[in-house]
Amino acid sequence: MATETTTPPTLKLEGRPPVPAATARRNGRWSGYRHLLWARILELKREPEVVFWVFIFPLLLAAGLGIAFRNKPADITSVVVIAGDGAQRTLAMLQNSAEKSSSDKSSANKNSTVRATVLDREAALKAFHFGKFDLAIESNPDGSYTYYYDPARPESVLSRAEIDAALQSAAGRKDALPTSTQSSSEPGSRYIDFLIPGLLGMNLMNSGMWGVGFALVEMRQRKLLKRFIATPMRRSDFLLALTSSRLVLMVIEVGLLLSFGVLVFHMPVQGSILSVVLLGSLGAVTFGGVGLLTACRAQKIETVSGLINLVMMPMWIFSGVFFSYQRFPAITHPFIKALPLTALNDALRATILEGATLSSQSGRLLVLAVWGGVSFILALRWFRWT
Amino acid sequence: MGPTTQTTIECANLRKTYDGKVEAVRGLSLQIEAGECFGLLGPNGAGKTTTIEILEGLLAPTSGEVRIFGHAWNDNQRQLREWIGISLQETRLSEKLTVRETIELFASFYSEPRPAADILEELQLTEKSDAWVGKLSGGQKQRLAVATALVGNPRILFLDEPTTGLDPQSRRQLWDIVRAFQKKGGTVLLTTHYMDEAERLCDRLAIVDHGQIIAEGTPSDLIDRLGGHHVVEFEVTNNASGNSNGQGTDLWRALPSVESVRNEEGTICLNVREPHLTIPALLEAVNRQGRQLEHLSTRQASLEDVFVKLTGRHLREN
Numbered sequence: 199m200a201t202e203t204t205t206p207p208t209l210k211l212e213g214r215p216p217v218p219a220a221t222a223r224r225n226g227r228w229s230g231y232r233h234l235l236w237a238r239i240l241e242l243k244r245e246p247e248v249v250f251w252v253f254i255f256p257l258l259l260a261a262g263l264g265i266a267f268r269n270k271p272a273d274i275t276s277v278v279v280i281a282g283d284g285a286q287r288t289l290a291m292l293q294n295s296a297e298k299s300s301s302d303k304s305s306a307n308k309n310s311t312v313r314a315t316v317l318d319r320e321a322a323l324k325a326f327h328f329g330k331f332d333l334a335i336e337s338n339p340d341g342s343y344t345y346y347y348d349p350a351r352p353e354s355v356l357s358r359a360e361i362d363a364a365l366q367s368a369a370g371r372k373d374a375l376p377t378s379t380q381s382s383s384e385p386g387s388r389y390i391d392f393l394i395p396g397l398l399g400m401n402l403m404n405s406g407m408w409g410v411g412f413a414l415v416e417m418r419q420r421k422l423l424k425r426f427i428a429t430p431m432r433r434s435d436f437l438l439a440l441t442s443s444r445l446v447l448m449v450i451e452v453g454l455l456l457s458f459g460v461l462v463f464h465m466p467v468q469g470s471i472l473s474v475v476l477l478g479s480l481g482a483v484t485f486g487g488v489g490l491l492t493a494c495r496a497q498k499i500e501t502v503s504g505l506i507n508l509v510m511m512p513m514w515i516f517s518g519v520f521f522s523y524q525r526f527p528a529i530t531h532p533f534i535k536a537l538p539l540t541a542l543n544d545a546l547r548a549t550i551l552e553g554a555t556l557s558s559q560s561g562r563l564l565v566l567a568v569w570g571g572v573s574f575i576l577a578l579r580w581f582r583w584t
Numbered sequence: 585m586g587p588t589t590q591t592t593i594e595c596a597n598l599r600k601t602y603d604g605k606v607e608a609v610r611g612l613s614l615q616i617e618a619g620e621c622f623g624l625l626g627p628n629g630a631g632k633t634t635t636i637e638i639l640e641g642l643l644a645p646t647s648g649e650v651r652i653f654g655h656a657w658n659d660n661q662r663q664l665r666e667w668i669g670i671s672l673q674e675t676r677l678s679e680k681l682t683v684r685e686t687i688e689l690f691a692s693f694y695s696e697p698r699p700a701a702d703i704l705e706e707l708q709l710t711e712k713s714d715a716w717v718g719k720l721s722g723g724q725k726q727r728l729a730v731a732t733a734l735v736g737n738p739r740i741l742f743l744d745e746p747t748t749g750l751d752p753q754s755r756r757q758l759w760d761i762v763r764a765f766q767k768k769g770g771t772v773l774l775t776t777h778y779m780d781e782a783e784r785l786c787d788r789l790a791i792v793d794h795g796q797i798i799a800e801g802t803p804s805d806l807i808d809r810l811g812g813h814h815v816v817e818f819e820v821t822n823n824a825s826g827n828s829n830g831q832g833t834d835l836w837r838a839l840p841s842v843e844s845v846r847n848e849e850g851t852i853c854l855n856v857r858e859p860h861l862t863i864p865a866l867l868e869a870v871n872r873q874g875r876q877l878e879h880l881s882t883r884q885a886s887l888e889d890v891f892v893k894l895t896g897r898h899l900r901e902n
Contacts, residue, residue: 224695224696225691225692225693225694225695225696225697229692229693230692230693232692233688233689233692233693234689234692237678237681237685237689240680240681240685241678241680241681244680244716245680420675420676420677421672421674421675421676422675422676422677422678424642424672424675425670425672425675425677425732426693427642428640428642428665428670428672429665429670429690429693429694429736430662430663430665430666430693430694430695430736431693584642
């Protein structure tokens with residue numbers, strides 16, 4: 199009864215039922231992988247939220263922060279002079295000192311201006327405490343001055359030094375040592391230059407964790423994973439497609455953000471583009487792996503959202519996205535450097551800003567590879583398909 | 585080659601215990617022949633889905649054996665998967681892919697799939713081939729789910745509650761699809777809690793309750809076992825002496841041609857071989873007692889009656 203002429207090579211069946219219909223083609227080994235990858239990319243493309251969070255949001259963030267911290271605009275020192283007998287004299291001295299320095303040949307203080315306001319004692323101190331002024335100045339009846347400043351606020355410390363110098367020089371102090379200064383706000387050393395590689399790293403982490411972790415749990419919740427493993431689909435193909443879809447997105451993410459930095463903020467790229475792309479790929483795959491591990495058991499979207507945030511939170515804070523982790527106590531640095539995002543950010547900064555080669559940063563690459571590799575292995579071991 | 589019938593799906597003594605406590609399947613054995621449409625009929629929670637998922641190789645039984653074409657799942661999972669098509673009870677396919685993309689995706693997993701265009705045509709989805717899955721109606725989604733099961737050109741089709749929640753027209757369309765597959769030599773195993781579906785679609789079926797098969801056979805066999813192919817249902821007013829329920833059942837059982845009696849909250853249901861013998865006698869008996877007949881109807885006996893007789897419960901009760 200079986201009209202089959204070909205039997206599958208792996209199995210010998212006594213009397214398979216006839217094939218119901220003519221087949222069109224034979225699929226090759228990678229047909230499933232290619233279709234899974236393509237389907238994933240189509241889905242992402244058709245999801246407006248993804249386009250926004252992955253592509254537009256980082257650009258907005260870079261633009262916003264880049265503008266906010268533009269040129270560290272002229273250190274405007276905002277001080278309050280406490281009303282009293284000496285108040286007018288103090289103002290005059292500050293004025294006098296400012297004129298003198300602006301007529302100087304050296305450009306050191308050119309941008310530096312002092313904006314002084316006179317308020318009565320209570321209002322002045324209150325406004326100072328709320329951070330409206332960097333410094334409060336009170337002239338005492340005996341001709342001396344009292345500065346109110348906050349040693350925890352850098353601008354307050356700066357302001358005290360500056361005002362003191364201004365008042366002393368207005369009072370006739372002569373500099374014992376002739377000095378000159380050279381200003382530097384070249385591209386490459388500004389905040390935006392620090393920021394963009396950090397945003398690149400953060401974006402690779404975000405989209406890796408959400409793109410892989412969230413998508414997986416959603417598919418699990420929809421019973422789509424179960425439906426897939428009910429077919430002859432290779433499970434490794436599925437996980438591979440999910441991860442490599444991250445690589446495709448990575449090229450676009452990195453390209454957009456980097457061109458934005460270069461075109462809008464004239465950020466210099468010292469290292470080779472190839473190194474940046476390789477780093478991006480390693481970062482994307484590493485965080486894809488961490489995302490896979492985070493999502494390997496979770497059954498509900500709510501659970502995985504919490505887990506993803508929990509995993510990412512320390513790295514947002516410690517890994518030097520918006521500010522250098524050097525600000526944390528030195529004793530914590532070894533731990534901070536062991537975080538994958540720290541390694542990625544450091545490597546991106548070194549490559550983009552300093553032109554470092556990849557071979558000179560093998561330690562960072564190793565940190566990334568270990569995180570990615572270990573996550574993948576654990577995820578595969580614990581993975582729940584149903 | 586062997587005899588004309590051959591076993592495609594076989595299981596013996598299946599047991600499945602969840603978390604060491606809940607016994608979903610309790611010693612279930614089945615043999616399904618090539619070309620058959622076999623149904624597992626039972627109420628929600630009877631263990632149908634657990635059973636079909638064990639047969640599909642998606643769940644491991646706690647004990648017992650499963651063979652598909654004579655092979656255990658552990659032996660050759662990939663090869664077996666090439667030969668079966670599955671529609672799960674609930675799968676929400678990716679909403680942002682089109683119907684065609686979804687079918688092509690599933691086709692790509694099989695070594696020798698059918699052309700997507702043929703499947704679209706056969707399942708009446710051609711018009712919708714470029715629509716996003718999220719925009720389909722319930723019936724279209726269900727047809728797509730079956731399409732993803734058929735695109736691999738399977739020998740066996742597993743359908744878990746294929747028509748639950750569908751409108752009558754969509755249900756009939758799906759039945760046609762199943763029949764067409766069967767006509768080409770395919771074997772079908774489906775679960776349902778609709779007795780009409782089981783009756784019209786299945787060649788043989790097993791009635792499942794509390795994880796066990798309580799009856800098995802062709803639909804007409806099962807109905808035959810009731811004794812009568814007809815059901816006479818009626819209500820009577822109570823006579824002056826009051827309660828009639830207790831002794832009433834015996835009274836109706838004594839009427840000619842009655843095989844069995846049950847009282848459903850005041851409605852008396854008689855399983856009857858020959859209604860034309862029973863009804864005149866029934867009218868006379870009511871009359872003699874000085875009571876009034878409130879409703880009287882006759883209908884063909886159904887699998888529902890079989891289930892009620894076996895379990896004392898209705899299929900749709902929880």
